[in-house]
Amino acid sequence: MIACMVGASLSAHAQTQGPDAALADGWRAVRVADCARCHGKDHEGLAAPSIVGFARTQSRERFIAAILDGNPQMGMPAYRGNPLIENHIDDIYRYFAARADGSLAAGAMPGRE
Numbered sequence: 001m002i003a004c005m006v007g008a009s010l011s012a013h014a015q016t017q018g019p020d021a022a023l024a025d026g027w028r029a030v031r032v033a034d035c036a037r038c039h040g041k042d043h044e045g046l047a048a049p050s051i052v053g054f055a056r057t058q059s060r061e062r063f064i065a066a067i068l069d070g071n072p073q074m075g076m077p078a079y080r081g082n083p084l085i086e087n088h089i090d091d092i093y094r095y096f097a098a099r100a101d102g103s104l105a106a107g108a109m110p111g112r113e
Contacts, residue, residue, distance in 0.1 A: 023098060024111035026091030029084055038075070042106035048076065049099070052106075055096035063096070064089050 030036075040046035044053070053069070055063055067089060079085035085092065087109030098104035 004034055008081050015024045020111050021102070022091045025110055026093070026095030027110050029088040029092055030095065032084060033079070033082075048074075051096055055093070056100035057083070059079065060093055060097075065090065067091070 035043060035051065036046075038046060038048035039051050044049040054066065060064070066076075067085065068078065068080040069081075070076040080089070095104070095110065098110075099106065104110060
């Protein structure tokens, strides 16, 4: 329920604020999903591999499929059917692509100066 409310709020924010808001929405969705729990504080690896490194080496399509389909054998849950993630999958990809290409620093919160 909370994820649905956050997702609706994120959608409204991105529609009114443009590309920077989309990056911020991706960041927020990743925080709500608590990807850091397995992928580390800066998503550069911990118990699970680096999401930033994965975004650096994989196509957009492969990145999105990995998030939505997961890898249950390795402990990665599938997020297909999770409205917070599905509704912001492009924003999440943009966030990690920006981290991967260095245009967004680790620990930076998009949308804040």
